[in-house]
Amino acid sequence: MACPENMFFLIGLFMSGVLACFGQSDLIATMPDRLDVLTGSCVQIPCSFDVPDQHKYTFNSAILPSGVWIKGNQYFGERPDRVIFNSSETVNRYQGTITGNMSQKNCTTVFFNVTTNYSDIYFFRIESQPFRATDTEKSVKIVVSDFPSSPIITVSGEVKEGTPVSLNCSAVAPCPEHPPELTWTLPTTENQMQENPDQTKSVLSTVTFTPSYLHHEKNITCTSVYPVGTSNKRAEHNMMLNVSFSPKDTSASISPADPVLVGSCVNLTCSSTANPPVTNFTWFQISGGETTQVASGQSYTLNVTVGDGGLYFCEGRNSHGCGKSNKVQLAIKGQKEPMVFGVAAGTLGAILLISLISLFVWRRNSRLHNGLERTDSPQGQNSPVGTVCTNQATAGEEPEEPAEDQPEEIQYGDIDFSKLQTKEIPAAAQDRVQGQESEYAEVNVTGRGAQEPPLNNLDGLYAQVNKTGGC
Template sequence: MKDECRSLLAAPFVKVLTVNMFRSLFFLPGVWTECRERYLHITAPKKLEALSGSCLIIPCSFTTTPGNEQKFDNTRKIIGMWIKNNRDFENNPGNVIFNSSKQQNIYPMKIIGNLTQKNCTTLFSNLTSKYTEKYYFRIENGEFKATDFCNYTEIKIQDSPQRPSIEIPDDPKEGASVSITCSAPTPCLHSPPELTWNLQPDFQRQTEKNTDGSFTTKIQKIITLSDTHDGSIIICSARYPVNGGPPKTAETHKTLSVSYAPKKTSASISPSGLVSAGSWVTMTCSSRAKPAVSNFIWFRSSKDGDVKVAEGESYSLNATEGGGVYYCVATNDLGNQTSPKIDLIVEGSLKLTIQTFGRLAAILIFTCLIFCIWCFKKFQLQQQKQPATELDVQSPAIDTEDEL
């Protein structure tokens, strides 16, 4: 009989103990009850980062769910509180680091939102690393007293500012007008960062509100891209003012990649100059492009029109085929470009291209011009010497008359 009684007494105890152990293992004390039966819901960023020596705006709003005898009435006095980390503020009132009904508070905070409109946005000033913590919000409104322990804002105070970000449209191409943006987090509108970069100074600066209530400062520049922009390094700097010291700066570098059609396409012959009949020569086409050139095509000019003779970066041929005028065309996904024409001159060939004839004519004209200038100079020298000679011949005759 005693054993049966012990069994009956022990069973409920075991069940209760098992439930309590389960809750202790998987839930923080009070979290399960508070989250299921809460009367206050806070909307605020889960994580915020700020700079030591500056300030921080905590975007915050709340909604209430009346239950039992707890009812929120915005005609009554509304008190907003911030509680740090440890939620046992009733037994440890020091964890209530801010109370809107008090003139003096532990932390330099101020609710700048209108609590009657359920706006609990808060300004946190004179930040130091010791303020790195998790914060919970509480409302007291007559009989309505509630804390949202399911939602908190984790604030991290850093000695160095966050680096700005540079945004460039995907796959920019030459000829396109694109907007390049540099943005930096703005934890506090009272101390926004000053943004500068190595682009031209005529840019637009603006501060935008994010979906979570935080702010971002941006500068934008619209530029028309060309192949010369490819590989350029964009540098953006964010300069944050702080209390009692020089501003703190963070910088970001980003390389600009621009796609463009072939540029500086040229053709060359090896060996260069006059080649012997029967020898092999190699023509090479070169071009700068992004993406790289996908195809090279070779053409030979003739009186009947240009004829395609080969494909590929290099083209080899036997000089017995005779000379001629050649050029190449480089192509990629964005376009193509034609190289200047080059002459293949074969020794012993009587066929002179128009380009070759023009060059020889220019050389001949230049040689004749030099010869004419030389003859003219020589004639001038002779003319200058002739009067002096005549004077020398007449001088003895004058002397003879004087003697007579």
């Protein structure tokens, strides 16, 4: 009869075989499904393991187990060359180390100086007396390339005009000792290392800005730079921004633009830029100072009537707001346009005002000029003869003052003004002397021997002086 201890051991082996037939693994390993690695860089494989309950009695956590990595196939019994790394060995095919604490079931491993022939699938195995097991259901695929994979850009929320938005750029860091550096075409914050759900590492960079409609359909770029040895390897990701905004650059046009006859067909068209596109166009007419909604739709066609003349504009609307267009004029032949009439009336009023001011200034200057030309005689007379006399006295010598005891004698002389030069007589005086052959001037004579006023300085002047006193 077998010992009870041997019976339990045989039962344990039997149950292990049965569970294995039903897909129950002897070891449960946790690792990422895939790792993208750069040639010449390192790769860190996040790894942890656990032992199923049916084998916990054979696994002694007090004894540090060895970690083994198998390449290409989980069954290595007949192919020992498939073992590329064993932590209990000092020399391995792959240069690496288990950085995790195996006593705490952490099997994280780093391989250095990765080459292209590292590309394959890998299985993890534990060897610890008396427990040995391989997770045949779980593997990690390592893909080695000469160029890094592109970073990934994600957007948090809707990119809307006037609303701050954050863009995130992340790049894998298969070798955490030499993480990539991320840069944007926009101002950014510092890079941050983060851990992914599968325990792999990545670098995250975030840019926050307030977009406008000018950012719509513009490309932004995030670039990752990986240090590999003495050189750098770059990858980038371009993304076109999709910015939501209210209607912009809304404009209205009219065809034909020239004045039309009543009964003619006129087409008005409204255009606008918006995201999402405009869903509702509305037309308005301004006539007599009042604004009236007249139609809906991007195009508005009408057979012109007398009351259709005036200004028109349109509005475009989407879910984010509306935009109003410029005003266009529908002119009807034979009607006075208010704007044109107003401009013409204003221009005519300005011309009349300037004319009145000019006429007033001219009249004032003319009166002032005539007053200076017709200076009063010593007796206060304002006749043309007095003017001429004044000019003559200024041109010749001043007459001597009469003696106090001698009486004044009055002499009359005929003066022919038709022979005077026009430059000597002002225009106003010429108007008054036209049609006259002669006028009489009153001349004061101081005595019989008094000197007559000098008249010889007037060209063509003929004067006949009759003296009433002695000869």
